[in-house]
Amino acid sequence: MFINAILLALREIRRNLMRSFLTILGIVIGVAAVITMVTLGNGATRMVGEQIASLGSNLLILRPGQRMGPAAFGAPNFRLADAEAIRAQVSALKAVAPMVSSGAPLVAGNNNWSSTVTGATNDYFVAGNWKIAAGRTFSEDEQHAGRAVCVIGATIQSKLFGHQNPVGAELRVKNFSCRIVGLLTSKGQGAMGMDQDDVVVMPLRTAQRRLTGNPQDVSVILLSMRDDAAPEQIMPQIRKLMRERRKIADNDDDNFNLMDTRQIAEILSGTIGTITTLLGAVAAVSLLVGGIGIMNIMLVSVTERTREIGIRLAIGALEHEVLLQFLIEAVALSAFGGIVGILFALVSCLGLSALMNMPFEFQPGINLISFAFSALIGVLFGYMPARRAARLDPIEALRHE
Amino acid sequence: MSAAPTPTSSSLEPLIEFRGISKTYGQGQAAFLALSGIHLGIRQGEFLAIMGPSGSGKSTAMNILGCLDAPSEGEFLFQGVHVERLGRNQRALLRRHYLGFVFQGFNLLARTSAQENVELPLLYRGESALKRHTAAREALARVGLSGWERHTPAELSGGQQQRVAIARAIVTQPLVLLADEPTGNLDSHRSHEIMELLVQLNREQGITVLMVTHEPDMASYASRIVHFVDGEIASDTEQEVRTCS
Ligand SMILES: Nc1ncnc2c1ncn2[C@@H]1O[C@H](COP(=O)(O)OP(=O)(O)O)[C@@H](O)[C@H]1O
Ligand SMILES: [Mg+2]
Numbered sequence: 331m332f333i334n335a336i337l338l339a340l341r342e343i344r345r346n347l348m349r350s351f352l353t354i355l356g357i358v359i360g361v362a363a364v365i366t367m368v369t370l371g372n373g374a375t376r377m378v379g380e381q382i383a384s385l386g387s388n389l390l391i392l393r394p395g396q397r398m399g400p401a402a403f404g405a406p407n408f409r410l411a412d413a414e415a416i417r418a419q420v421s422a423l424k425a426v427a428p429m430v431s432s433g434a435p436l437v438a439g440n441n442n443w444s445s446t447v448t449g450a451t452n453d454y455f456v457a458g459n460w461k462i463a464a465g466r467t468f469s470e471d472e473q474h475a476g477r478a479v480c481v482i483g484a485t486i487q488s489k490l491f492g493h494q495n496p497v498g499a500e501l502r503v504k505n506f507s508c509r510i511v512g513l514l515t516s517k518g519q520g521a522m523g524m525d526q527d528d529v530v531v532m533p534l535r536t537a538q539r540r541l542t543g544n545p546q547d548v549s550v551i552l553l554s555m556r557d558d559a560a561p562e563q564i565m566p567q568i569r570k571l572m573r574e575r576r577k578i579a580d581n582d583d584d585n586f587n588l589m590d591t592r593q594i595a596e597i598l599s600g601t602i603g604t605i606t607t608l609l610g611a612v613a614a615v616s617l618l619v620g621g622i623g624i625m626n627i628m629l630v631s632v633t634e635r636t637r638e639i640g641i642r643l644a645i646g647a648l649e650h651e652v653l654l655q656f657l658i659e660a661v662a663l664s665a666f667g668g669i670v671g672i673l674f675a676l677v678s679c680l681g682l683s684a685l686m687n688m689p690f691e692f693q694p695g696i697n698l699i700s701f702a703f704s705a706l707i708g709v710l711f712g713y714m715p716a717r718r719a720a721r722l723d724p725i726e727a728l729r730h731e
Numbered sequence: 732m733s734a735a736p737t738p739t740s741s742s743l744e745p746l747i748e749f750r751g752i753s754k755t756y757g758q759g760q761a762a763f764l765a766l767s768g769i770h771l772g773i774r775q776g777e778f779l780a781i782m783g784p785s786g787s788g789k790s791t792a793m794n795i796l797g798c799l800d801a802p803s804e805g806e807f808l809f810q811g812v813h814v815e816r817l818g819r820n821q822r823a824l825l826r827r828h829y830l831g832f833v834f835q836g837f838n839l840l841a842r843t844s845a846q847e848n849v850e851l852p853l854l855y856r857g858e859s860a861l862k863r864h865t866a867a868r869e870a871l872a873r874v875g876l877s878g879w880e881r882h883t884p885a886e887l888s889g890g891q892q893q894r895v896a897i898a899r900a901i902v903t904q905p906l907v908l909l910a911d912e913p914t915g916n917l918d919s920h921r922s923h924e925i926m927e928l929l930v931q932l933n934r935e936q937g938i939t940v941l942m943v944t945h946e947p948d949m950a951s952y953a954s955r956i957v958h959f960v961d962g963e964i965a966s967d968t969e970q971e972v973r974t975c976s
Contacts, residue, residue: 334854345842641838642797645852645899646827648820724799728838 335651339658343666346631351579353627353657356620357707361671362615362678368696370677373688375599382595384517384526388424388555389457389591392568395407396587396631405585407547410534414573416551422559425456428534428548432541436530437502438490447503449537454513455481457552465512468533469543476535477507483529484516501530506540510534561590584726616699621707628660628715638725639719641669653720660712661705668704672697709714734828744811746906746939747796752805752960754791758784765791766962768805770905775906778933778940778972780950783959789943790911792959796820797830797909797939810906830901831938834920837892839899839912845871845879856903863937870898890921894928901932908932910942914949926952930972 340357394405413428429450436443449453453468465481472479480501487496496510517526530568538545555564572586632639642652676692685689749771756763764787773779781789794800795807798814801822807814809825817825826832832973839848860865861883871880874894883961884892910929912968914922930952933940942953950956951970958966 334857338854341843341847637838638840641840642851642855643823644797644826644834644838646823646830646855648823651855684889725794728834728836 332654335654335658338655338664339662341657342659343662349627349631350666352621352671353624353663354644357617357619357664357667357704358436358671360613360617360620361668362674363616364610364700365672365675365693365696366604366678366682367609367613368606368632368729369675369690369693370682370686370688371602372608372693373690374686374690375602375606377688378598378602379515379595382591382598384459387711388557388559388561390458390553390555390561390565390568391589391591392551392572392586393589394549394586396583396585405409406576407549408551408586409546410548411546411559413548413551415571415575416568419571420564422556422564423553424556424681425453425552425554427451427457427552427554428550429552430534430537430547430549432529432537434541435506436486436490438496441490443486443489443607445528445539447480447532447541448542449532450573453472453536454531454553459553460517461515461715462511462514463636464495465510466557467512469597471534472511473535474535476539478506478532478540480508480509480530480532481514482513482531483514483527483562485527486530487513502623503530503532504541508536562593595680614703619701619708620704621664621711624660624664624667624708625711625715628656628712629718632719634654635719636722636730637728639722639726640730643722643724644728649720653716656719657709657712658717660716661708664708664712665705666675667700668701671704672701675700687703692703745808746775746810747771747773748806748808749792749795750771750806750808752795752802752807754788754795754800755803764962769962770966771964773939773941773958775939776933776937778930778952778954779942780953780956781941781943782947782950782956783965785945787959788962789959791962793909793911793941793943796907797832798825798913815951821906822961825967827852828903829906831903831905831908833893833896833900833908833913835912837884837889837896837916837917839892839895842883844881844883845876845887845895845898848884848895849902850879850906852899852903864876866879866902867898870902873901873932874898888921889917890924893917893921896930897925897932901936901938904936905937905938907941910940912943912945914944919948922946922949 392408394407396405396498408428410428413426417423417426427447431446431448434443434446434447436638451473454460455462462481467481468479471477482496482501490496490501490685491499497513499510501508501510514527514529535545538547553568555561568588569584573584576583576585639652675697678709679690736820749769752769754766755765756765764879767794769792781792783789791800795802799822802815805815809829814822814825840851846867849870850863853863853866861890868880871877874897876891876898877892878886884895886896908929913929917925925950929940929942932938942949944950953970954972955967955969957964
């Protein structure tokens with residue numbers, strides 16, 4: 331009986347291939363959209379996590395201004411002495427890297443490029459988890475005397491030097507010439523198009539003198555904690571020290587902020603998670619609309635096939651047999667739509683993640699859920715038309731034109 | 732699944748019996764009496780033609796005889812079973828197991844091969860694929876359509892379509908074949924072919940044939956003619972069976 335109903339339903343789908351295809355289109359799009367959204371969203375979350383880890387493990391960022399974001403408006407910069415004080419008074423720190431940065435045009439030979447130049451001590455390479463691919467970091471003398479030397483990232487090398495070894499070459503930064511002493515190991519494409527390798531680092535003193543023009547101010551201090559350090563102990567210490575040094579009254583707010591990169595990672599992946607959920611929900615609505623499409627076409631098909639239903643009833647089909655046939659047709663259609671949707675999603679996920687430089691990982695969970703959901707939609711939206719078909723009066727149905 | 736009601740008949744009793752059958756369409760002011768207190772007995776093996784002017788209640792009577800519709804009043808016995816007491820699904824089971832239908836408009840499934848059309852009633856009977864296949868081929872052969880199994884209705888002439896419909900009606904070896912104006916859509920030549928086929932089935936297989944027609948020419952093939960006028964039986968005559976050419 332059940333097998334018969336399946337047989338009848340499949341025959342009917344095959345008989346009306348074009349209509350069947352149009353019927354499942356909504357489901358195909360809905361399923362593909364849901365899976366693509368969720369897969370890409372999860373990929374993005376993972377990628378952000380990886381990249382923040384690549385920034386440096388156990389990294390704290392100390393910046394002037396009240397909250398995270400670019401605006402440090404009105405809040406005074408840190409002084410070099412602040413970094414020294416932290417180094418002297420806070421234990422469990424692996425590296426304290428005061429830094430300044432400034433956008434600057436770069437020229438080497440006939441090539442030019444524009445990038446952000448960072449002035450920092452060697453601690454910067456420790457805090458930022460940078461490895462030297464060729465050459466070296468700064469010498470004591472270079473740092474102390476503020477010599478015109480620099481270490482460049484992989485992007486700068488490829489933009490200005492192609493495949494040549496840049497170490498030892500001269501790089502013109504803004505209005506002075508700088509000798510390249512080291513090349514950093516590539517960290518790869520960053521989150522949301524941010525390129526971490528697009529970087530030029532020179533000794534802090536050099537940058538302060540020649541780029542920012544202020545020999546005492548630093549704009550950011552990177553702090554790398556030891557592996558066994560507890561941020562919840564270290565962070566209040568640093569905060570207290572900074573409040574003292576910046577002479578903030580007890581009832582005033584901080585005019586600087588201290589962030590744990592892990593915290594940033596959490597905030598970012600939280601945001602991406604919300605966006606993923608939202609997009610997934612929108613896509614789920616389209617899946618629902620696809621279900622309504624199935625109901626619509628099944629209803630039309632019941633009207634269109636009234637005579638056929640009449641024939642079946644006259645021949646001796648029972649109500650529940652006709653019901654089952656139409657229900658199975660709807661479920662088979664929507665389940666098939668689900669499968670096609672999954673294939674579409676696979677293709678679009680592969681394409682989009684390649685386009686956005688994101689890792690792609692097949693997620694069986696969301697695929698299974700989407701498939702089950704599409705079949706469920708078949709049951710829900712197929713039931714009404716199926717019941718209508720089953721309840722037809724055979725005489726009326728036979729007379730139907 | 733429930734079995735069809737099992738008829739308990741003796742050969743003396745009529746196969747089918749109408750006892751005071753009435754059928755009213757609509758309600759109240761709009762009520763229309765399509766059949767009024769019909770009495771009619773039909774024995775196994777008869778070839779009955781129902782005639783009468785348009786609107787006289789022929790189709791209404793056929794629908795009740797075919798267990799497609801329930802009477803408003805009266806008793807309808809099929810092999811001793813009170814059909815008027817049966818529900819929709821029970822009547823469907825009677826149709827499935829004992830009746831075969833041929834309609835005026837052929838009513839074949841479109842875009843479906845002759846073979847599959849004929850297999851349909853067997854599918855609902857739960858027969859195996861092999862049984863369905865051979866029985867359908869046999870039925871098609873019996874109506875002279877060997878070699879046409881793969882053709883869809885659109886690829887067949889009207890007469891051929893009606894033959895497929897007859898094959899579908901007899902593939903289950905029914906007790907009774909009901910045909911409401913089976914030649915209504917056919918030209919005279921094809922009509923006679925169909926009638927001869929019905930006579931043959933009636934004679935050789937003992938299938939009781941109930942047929943509605945308004946053409947005296949077609950009715951002349953029957954062994955008995957019942958005339959309906961205004962929902963009542965005006966005349967009921969047995970006749971010499973016409974021999975096939
Ligand atoms: N479903 C229906 N509802 C209302 N009136 C009907 C219905 N079916 C038939 N009738 C009426 O009953 C009468 C008998 O119809 P029918 O049995 O089809 O006549 P025939 O087949 O002899 O032409 C006609 O007047 C017709 O209008
Ligand atoms: Mg009629």
